[in-house]
Amino acid sequence: MENIQGKIILDNTEYKTNLTKNYLNGKQYKKINSQEIRAFIPGTIRSIFVKEKDSVKKGDELLILEAMKMKNRIFAPVDGKIKKVYVNIEERVAKNQILIELE
Amino acid sequence: MSITQRILDFFKKKSQIIEEVENQAKTKQEKMGKMTARQRIESLLDKDTFHEYDLFVEHKAEDFGMDKKFLPGDGVITGTGKILGFPVCIYAQDFTVAGGSLGLAHARKITKIMDHALNLGIPLIGINDSGGARIQEGVNSLAGYGEIFFRNTRASGVIPQISVILGPCAGGAVYSPALTDFVFVVNKISKMFITGPEVIKTVLGEEISMEDLGGARVQAEISGNAHFYADTEFECFEQIKKLVTFIPWNNRKKADTFPIKPPKSIKTISTIMPKDNTEPYDVRDIIKAIADDSDFFEIQQFWADNIVIGFLRIQGETIGVVANQPMVLAGVLDVDSSDKAARFIRFCDSFNIPLLTLVDLPGYLPGIDQEHSGVIRHGAKILYAYSEATVLKITVIMRKAYGGGYIAMCSRHLGADFVFAWPMAEIAVMGPEGAANIIFKKEIEGAENPDEMRKLKVQEYTEKFANPYKAASAGYVDAVINPEETREYIIHALQIGINKQVENPKRKHGIPPF
Numbered sequence: 001m002e003n004i005q006g007k008i009i010l011d012n013t014e015y016k017t018n019l020t021k022n023y024l025n026g027k028q029y030k031k032i033n034s035q036e037i038r039a040f041i042p043g044t045i046r047s048i049f050v051k052e053k054d055s056v057k058k059g060d061e062l063l064i065l066e067a068m069k070m071k072n073r074i075f076a077p078v079d080g081k082i083k084k085v086y087v088n089i090e091e092r093v094a095k096n097q098i099l100i101e102l103e
Numbered sequence: 104m105s106i107t108q109r110i111l112d113f114f115k116k117k118s119q120i121i122e123e124v125e126n127q128a129k130t131k132q133e134k135m136g137k138m139t140a141r142q143r144i145e146s147l148l149d150k151d152t153f154h155e156y157d158l159f160v161e162h163k164a165e166d167f168g169m170d171k172k173f174l175p176g177d178g179v180i181t182g183t184g185k186i187l188g189f190p191v192c193i194y195a196q197d198f199t200v201a202g203g204s205l206g207l208a209h210a211r212k213i214t215k216i217m218d219h220a221l222n223l224g225i226p227l228i229g230i231n232d233s234g235g236a237r238i239q240e241g242v243n244s245l246a247g248y249g250e251i252f253f254r255n256t257r258a259s260g261v262i263p264q265i266s267v268i269l270g271p272c273a274g275g276a277v278y279s280p281a282l283t284d285f286v287f288v289v290n291k292i293s294k295m296f297i298t299g300p301e302v303i304k305t306v307l308g309e310e311i312s313m314e315d316l317g318g319a320r321v322q323a324e325i326s327g328n329a330h331f332y333a334d335t336e337f338e339c340f341e342q343i344k345k346l347v348t349f350i351p352w353n354n355r356k357k358a359d360t361f362p363i364k365p366p367k368s369i370k371t372i373s374t375i376m377p378k379d380n381t382e383p384y385d386v387r388d389i390i391k392a393i394a395d396d397s398d399f400f401e402i403q404q405f406w407a408d409n410i411v412i413g414f415l416r417i418q419g420e421t422i423g424v425v426a427n428q429p430m431v432l433a434g435v436l437d438v439d440s441s442d443k444a445a446r447f448i449r450f451c452d453s454f455n456i457p458l459l460t461l462v463d464l465p466g467y468l469p470g471i472d473q474e475h476s477g478v479i480r481h482g483a484k485i486l487y488a489y490s491e492a493t494v495l496k497i498t499v500i501m502r503k504a505y506g507g508g509y510i511a512m513c514s515r516h517l518g519a520d521f522v523f524a525w526p527m528a529e530i531a532v533m534g535p536e537g538a539a540n541i542i543f544k545k546e547i548e549g550a551e552n553p554d555e556m557r558k559l560k561v562q563e564y565t566e567k568f569a570n571p572y573k574a575a576s577a578g579y580v581d582a583v584i585n586p587e588e589t590r591e592y593i594i595h596a597l598q599i600g601i602n603k604q605v606e607n608p609k610r611k612h613g614i615p616p617f
Contacts (some may be wrong), residue, residue, distance in 0.1 A: 003408070008433040010261040010465045011505075011537025015381045015433035020408060023432060024437065034161060042307040068306065092308055 034077045037100040039093045045052045045068025048089055050100070062100055065093070078102065115243055120158055120175045136293055137270060139182050142244040143230050147340045148184035148193070155182040157215065162208040167239040170531075173307050174200050177208040181216040183225075186347045195230035198270050204233035205276065209237070210247025217254040224353035226263040231280060232270030246271060248275040255282035260453035265343060268293040268322075268329070269336060281328065284450055285346060285402070288319035288329040289339045295322055295329075305306045320405075327406040342522075346402060349414040349421045350454055357422035357455050364396035372586035376527065378382070380502055381577035383430040386411055386461060389501065393417065393590045397422075402447065407439035412447040415458075418423040418594050423451035426461035427512065429502075436508055438481040445484035445615075448597075452492035457597060460513035463502040465534060482511070483616040489517040492612060495600040497593055500524040500571065500580065505533050515579045520603065521596045523589070524571035524580045531573075535565040558579035 013038035046064040050056060056076040065072045080102035087099050104112070121141070128139040138146065144153055162169065162177050178200035183192050194213050196203040208265035213229070220227040236244040258264060260284065266280035267287045272295045280295070283543045288295075291569070296317035303309050303316070315321065323332035331346075351358045368391045375388045391397040394415035401413040409432035412425050425444050427434035437442075452457050467473075467482055489511070498519045504512065509530055513519045524530065532538065540547065543560040550556035574580045584592055606611075 003431060008435065008465075008468075010433065010435070010469065011533045012540060013381060013465065013534045013536045015383070015429075015465060017383050017429065017433040018431045020431060022407075023437075026470070027475070029471040031473070042309070094308060 018095055035080065035083075036101040037074060037077070037102070039060060039065060039095055039097045039099055041065070041067040041072070042095045043072070043093060045087045045089055045091045045093060045099070046071060048085060048087070050082050050085065052082050052085060056080060056082065056102070063087075065099070074099070076102065108495065111406075112474050117158065121434040123199065124175045124197070125218050126296070128197060128297065131199045135270075135292075137198070137232070139199070140197040140230065142267065142606070143267075143336065143340075144180060144182070144184070144193055144195050146337070147228070147230075147343060148186060148191075153182055153184040153193075155180060157181055159211045160208050160212055162206050162240070164206060164237075164240045164243070166241070172201075175205075176200065177206060177212060177267075178203050179209045181212045181213050183216075183219070186344055189347050189352065190223075190225045191228050191309055191347070192216045192223070192225060193228045193230070196233045196270075197233040201237065203232050203270065204234050204237035205244055205247050206237035206240045207243040210244070210250060214247075214250050214254055217251070219380075221254070221258045221261055224262060225354065226265060226347065226352060227258065227283075228265045228267065228348070229279065230267045230269055231272045231276065231281070233276055234271060235274045235276055241243045245275070247279070249290055252281050252282060256277055260354060263350050263454065265346070267339065267343065268319075269339075270294070273299055277328075285330045286322070287331045287333070287339050287343060288322050288326060289336055290332070290334045292336065293319040293322065293329070309341065311587045323403075324405040327403060327443065330402050330405075332405060346414075349400060349416075350456070354453050354455065361395070361416055361419045364376070364398075365418045366392055366394055366397045366590065368392045368397040372589065376502070376586070380527070380529065383433070386426045386428045386429050386434070386463065389461060390415060390426060393593065394606070395419065403443055407437075407443040408433055409437065410440035410444050411446060415459075417459075417590065417597060420592075420597060421456050422459050423447060423456045423598075424459045424461065425513070427464040427508075429463050432468065434464040435466060436464060436466040436482060436485065436511060438476045438478050441478075441481045441483075441485045441511075448488035451487075452494050455494060457497065458492060458493040458513065459593065460519070462498060462500045462504045462509070462512040464505070464508040464512065465503050466506045466508040480616050482507070485511050486517065487613070487615045489513045489609065491615075492518070493603075493604050493605040493607060495597065496520050497596050497600075498522045498529060499589060499593075500528040500574075501580070501586075502527050502529065504528065504530045506531075515581075518598055518605075521592075522580050523582050523592055524575065525583045525586045525589075526571065526583060527586075528571035528580075528583075529569040530571055530580070531568045535561045535569050538568070539564045539586070583599055 006019040008015045043065045046066045048063045049068045058079050062074050083101040083103040132139045181194040194216050264283035265285045266283045277295045283605050294313050294317050331342045372392050390399045399415050406508035409428050411428045496519045498513045515522050539560040547553050547556045571583050
């Protein structure tokens with residue numbers, strides 16, 4: 001339960017202070033790229049309905065990701081063309097793993 | 104059967120359940136480095152004060168061979184006793200009887216002692232050591248949990264509720280402690296989680312040990328679920344005993360008054376405070392300089408430690424203190440510290456414990472992580488808790504009180520009864536550096552030497568606004584005081600405010616930003 005020495009800058013003023021584990025482990029922000037379809041939950045890919053170079057419309061079903069005994073249907077968030085399919089059927093995927101990339 | 108025979112028969116029946124079970128339990132629990140349920144109750148309570156009830160309760164489950172299983176006491180010991188003379192209702196789950204699993208009879212023993220505690224207006228202590236729901240009893244086991252949660256909630260704010268985690272506490276079982284006021288954990292023994300490492304591995308493919316997932320340290324430092332952390336069960340019981348002395352039996356009473364002891368801290372407040380207002384110090388030294396016997400009983404010491412909360416006594420009376428901690432994250436308010444303070448404020452308000460707020464913070468913590476984690480929603484909790492609290496509220500502005508942080512830390516505007524400020528106090532919308540850059544933007548940018556001009560303007564702002572007198576001239580601060588007089592001013596405020604009676608508007612309940 002040791003804190004790490006550091007500093008915090010607020011309104012142009014630098015404060016000498018210790019930093020907590022939770023502060024240092026805070027989530028790094030990443031901009032959402034709607035052309036990258038990522039697993040929102042860890043699970044298993046059950047079906048893939050598209051292949052590379054297919055054109056898809058917003059709302060088209062891309063694949064089924066089963067997690068917590070639920071078959072989640074993943075839809076295209078935007079119109080586009082399938083640039084790459086990163087996963088295979090029956091593959092187990094981690095949370096935030098890239099599944100399909102659109103262009 | 105003669106009377107003597109019947110009495111002898113009773114002794115035999117009782118010893119069958121108590122002694123035989125206890126002997127087996129000792130061997131099993133010792134192997135895991137744990138005390139037995141009975142040993143725990145006996146070491147926590149005053150000698151020979153424990154009275155056990157429902158010793159002969161048996162389960163009525165029939166499925167999966169349960170009809171042939173005799174579970175002594177159905178895996179939980181319940182009763183009443185005293186801690187340092189304070190009456191309590193207590194239960195302790197026995198891990199050596201069917202893994203301490205919760206069946207309906209087990210749950211009903213607990214709910215019965217909970218009803219008792221609520222009706223009698225005395226604290227409830229639950230010692231948890233259980234593998235979880237008794238699967239053979241199906242939905243009846245879930246019913247048992249639900250009935251416990253319902254009572255935890257009904258009793259919340261009426262009687263103090265204490266949970267001691269002395270073994271696994273998994274799945275639904277964790278929610279009873281989560282609903283209670285104080286959770287105690289012990290290193291290597293306590294484990295709390297909703298889903299264990301096994302499930303996490305099979306479902307999510309993530310590997311983690313039980314200790315790293317929900318061990319005592321994690322609950323005390325990362326999640327904030329635990330309020331007190333100890334290295335041994337013995338140390339944990341000492342902590343519970345100390346806590347009990349600070350709190351009243353129920354919400355209709357006041358905490359006991361103790362003999363008055365002056366602070367023994369040799370450091371004066373002016374020597375604790377650094378010269379430079381961006382230098383840190385340990386606010387607990389200030390608390391100790393004010394407290395009777397310099398005795399400060401800290402709560403959630405290891406989690407969100409940018410705010411310090413806990414109990415102390417002043418002139419023998421229990422006070423709840425909320426203090427910004429400049430030593431950690433500059434004492435800012437953030438998601439976790441707002442949560443921590445808000446819950447504590449509500450505890451004190453429910454149980455008639457006056458609140459002392461010590462202010463020194465540069466504001467709320469900026470950052471994407473904070474914003475996306477809901478610092479608005481969480482930060483609002485502290486505003487809500489202070490505004491709602493009707494106990495005596497005393498605020499001391501020690502150093503920085505900037506912007507939203509000034510308002511949130513029990514300002515006059517949120518209903519503080521007494522607001523004192525030290526001469527070093529800086530009460531303003533923001534620190535001089537930030538403020539000067541905004542107010543004098545044109546002057547600074549247009550100057551021949553902008554850096555020189557900035558310095559000049561920062562100084563100008565500091566002299567004009569970074570002090571307690573603007574707030575004092577508006578009446579927002581009642582008195583600017585010498586730091587060394589702080590204890591005396593608090594004592595006077597407590598004496599004057601002893602009969603404070605303020606009622607919130609009549610309503611079913613408010614809707615805090617949970």
